[in-house]
Amino acid sequence: MSDSDMSVSESEAHFKPFFWEDIRRELDGLPGGKGLNIAHEAVDRHGKGERGDRCAIRWMKEGDEVVEMSCKALMEETNRFANVLKNLGVKKGGRVYVQSERVPELYVSALGALKYGAVFCPLFPAYGPDPVSSRIQKGGDGILVTSEKLYKSRIEPNRERLTCLKKILLTDAATDIGDDALSFSQAMDRAASRFEIPPTNPEDMALLHFTSGTTGPAKAAVHVHEAVLVHYATGKHVFDFRPDDVFWCTADPGWVTGTIYGIVSPLVCGVVDIVDTQDFDPARWLSILESQKVTVWYTAPTAIRRFMRLAPDFFRKYDLSHMRLIFSVGEPLGADAVAWSQKTLGLAIRDTWWQTETGGVMIANLPSSEVKAGFMGKPIPGIRAAIVRKTGEGGVEVVAEPGEEGELALRKGWPSMFREYLGEPERYEKCFAGDWYLSGDLALRDPDGFFRYVGRDDDIIKTAGHMVGPFEVESVLNEHAAVAESAVVGRPDPMIGQVVKAFVCLHAGRGPDDDLRFELVGYARKRLGTAAAPREIEFIDELPKNNAGKILRKLLKERETAGVSRD
Numbered sequence: 132m133s134d135s136d137m138s139v140s141e142s143e144a145h146f147k148p149f150f151w152e153d154i155r156r157e158l159d160g161l162p163g164g165k166g167l168n169i170a171h172e173a174v175d176r177h178g179k180g181e182r183g184d185r186c187a188i189r190w191m192k193e194g195d196e197v198v199e200m201s202c203k204a205l206m207e208e209t210n211r212f213a214n215v216l217k218n219l220g221v222k223k224g225g226r227v228y229v230q231s232e233r234v235p236e237l238y239v240s241a242l243g244a245l246k247y248g249a250v251f252c253p254l255f256p257a258y259g260p261d262p263v264s265s266r267i268q269k270g271g272d273g274i275l276v277t278s279e280k281l282y283k284s285r286i287e288p289n290r291e292r293l294t295c296l297k298k299i300l301l302t303d304a305a306t307d308i309g310d311d312a313l314s315f316s317q318a319m320d321r322a323a324s325r326f327e328i329p330p331t332n333p334e335d336m337a338l339l340h341f342t343s344g345t346t347g348p349a350k351a352a353v354h355v356h357e358a359v360l361v362h363y364a365t366g367k368h369v370f371d372f373r374p375d376d377v378f379w380c381t382a383d384p385g386w387v388t389g390t391i392y393g394i395v396s397p398l399v400c401g402v403v404d405i406v407d408t409q410d411f412d413p414a415r416w417l418s419i420l421e422s423q424k425v426t427v428w429y430t431a432p433t434a435i436r437r438f439m440r441l442a443p444d445f446f447r448k449y450d451l452s453h454m455r456l457i458f459s460v461g462e463p464l465g466a467d468a469v470a471w472s473q474k475t476l477g478l479a480i481r482d483t484w485w486q487t488e489t490g491g492v493m494i495a496n497l498p499s500s501e502v503k504a505g506f507m508g509k510p511i512p513g514i515r516a517a518i519v520r521k522t523g524e525g526g527v528e529v530v531a532e533p534g535e536e537g538e539l540a541l542r543k544g545w546p547s548m549f550r551e552y553l554g555e556p557e558r559y560e561k562c563f564a565g566d567w568y569l570s571g572d573l574a575l576r577d578p579d580g581f582f583r584y585v586g587r588d589d590d591i592i593k594t595a596g597h598m599v600g601p602f603e604v605e606s607v608l609n610e611h612a613a614v615a616e617s618a619v620v621g622r623p624d625p626m627i628g629q630v631v632k633a634f635v636c637l638h639a640g641r642g643p644d645d646d647l648r649f650e651l652v653g654y655a656r657k658r659l660g661t662a663a664a665p666r667e668i669e670f671i672d673e674l675p676k677n678n679a680g681k682i683l684r685k686l687l688k689e690r691e692t693a694g695v696s697r698d
């Protein structure tokens with residue numbers, strides 16, 4: 132697709148003409164015309180320049196301890212990590228899996244891996260041994276950065292099978308604890324602080340993000356260095372980053388939002404990046420917003436709904452006057468939440484929409500226009516979005532009438548579009564029809580061009596903003612000796628969006644009782660981790676199936692949505 136073709140959608144007359152080439156010119160590129168590397172744009176060009184002594188990342192540790200790293204220090208630390216990879220013999224394109232608490236080592240590993248030409252593959256810390264090992268096996272050869280605690284509970288149970296893990300670096304081990312489990316700090320001490328980023332083709336693989344599917348195991352979405360154009364452009368146009376901004380994205384880097392907007396985009400744009408190392412706590416979060424003078428805040432509806440439960444007085448003690456923009460992503464943001472924030476925080480929350488596959492924000496309530504409550508916003512500059520419906524011949528047509536529901540589609544070819552699902556070309560191809568990428572989300576467009584979320588077109592569950600694939604959960608449940616078969620769906624929940632609920636058919640002779648229910652919940656948690664394990668289990672005599680014997684999760688979901696329970 133040509134650049135002029137990528138100019139902003141015909142329906143988006145309020146945008147000036149937009150060309151990705153202009154965005155590219157605003158970035159550095161590797162010195163000597165050696166290509167484009169995300170880590171150069173995020174780290175070295177600030178570390179080497181006038182901004183070297185400025186804070187790059189500031190971590191909020193336990194209590195009110197604060198640790199920060201300047202742009203120059205981040206450059207040196209990431210250089211060291213790139214040299215660690217070299218010393219370990221990691222090949223270009225090798226994987227650097229990171230399953231870690233939000234400690235500095237995570238951020239240094241992510242950016243150091245990108246510098247080296249390795250591929251950063253984040254794994255959510257609340258994933259148990261099963262999702263972790265299936266993802267690493269799919270991802271291929273590489274090393275893992277993790278903590279001793281996570282290593283023992285997530286990796287050791289399957290270590291023998293994980294032959295593709297060549298070395299493990301432990302962020303909290305003072306010394307090596309075996310031939311292949313090494314101390315991160317010792318490895319860093321042995322590595323030099325100078326490193327020259329090798330030539331990087333913008334199409335070189337940079338990031339591997341795992342995302343749940345409905346019908347099979349998790350997919351590995353591949354992103355390339357070219358995606359930095361979107362990381363930068365969205366920082367500029369969506370988050371309106373200005374040189375003195377302090378930005379806090381509350382998402383964990385185990386999810387795509389936490390990688391792109393919790394690490395890359397703010398650094399590329401040269402704003403201070405705040406990281407909280409601790410779990411959600413409303414008083415703590417408000418203290419961070421106040422003490423750090425956060426100017427731009429990116430969070431999620433689950434957190435906002437928790438805030439909404441608190442009395443308005445709770446917020447009066449905090450001075451949030453420096454905050455100028457609040458954004459949300461990941462789940463529907465109700466108009467009530469927007470009205471609440473306007474009243475309580477003095478700012479209307481701006482919803483944004485994107486996915487693992489899109490690599491960056493695609494639709495947003497941009498700061499340049501009024502917030503439309505209950506709507507995700509409009510396509511950002513450079514992106515064309517439409518509501519489409521399937522035609523008989525496997526194609527799609529754009530829905531002409533505003534207000535009509537259909538699938539949300541994006542005109543393919545933007546820089547951060549995923550390039551493949553690793554090793555699964557058929558699954559990838561199914562995401563496209565002609566020129567359109569099909570998101571799997573149902574939505575509608577109003578007469579003013581704003582998009583409204585309607586729901587998912589498949590069985591994927593969104594719980595507390597996180598994707599859970601029913602197949603992955605069912606596969607684990609079905610391995611329990613008492614379980615004949617199971618079906619997993621999302622039960623609507625006012626606080627976390629959906630609760631993971633399993634319908635379970637037992638083998639003859641196993642009574643459906645509470646002991647077994649607890650046993651199953653514990654068993655699933657141990658294998659899947661808290662991020663994906665079902666919170667509720669309902670025993671059922673028979674699962675609904677079609678004539679071909681396929682389980683009809685939709686019927687169970689509809690039943691849950693209607694609030695009917697037979698248990």
Ligand code: AMP
Nearest residue numbers: 460461462463483484485486487584598
């Ligand atoms: P993930 O790939 O894990 O980032 O999840 C992407 C999915 O989250 C989308 O396909 C949507 O179903 C959902 N999502 C993201 N943003 C929004 C939003 N603003 N409103 C409603 N759902 C959203």
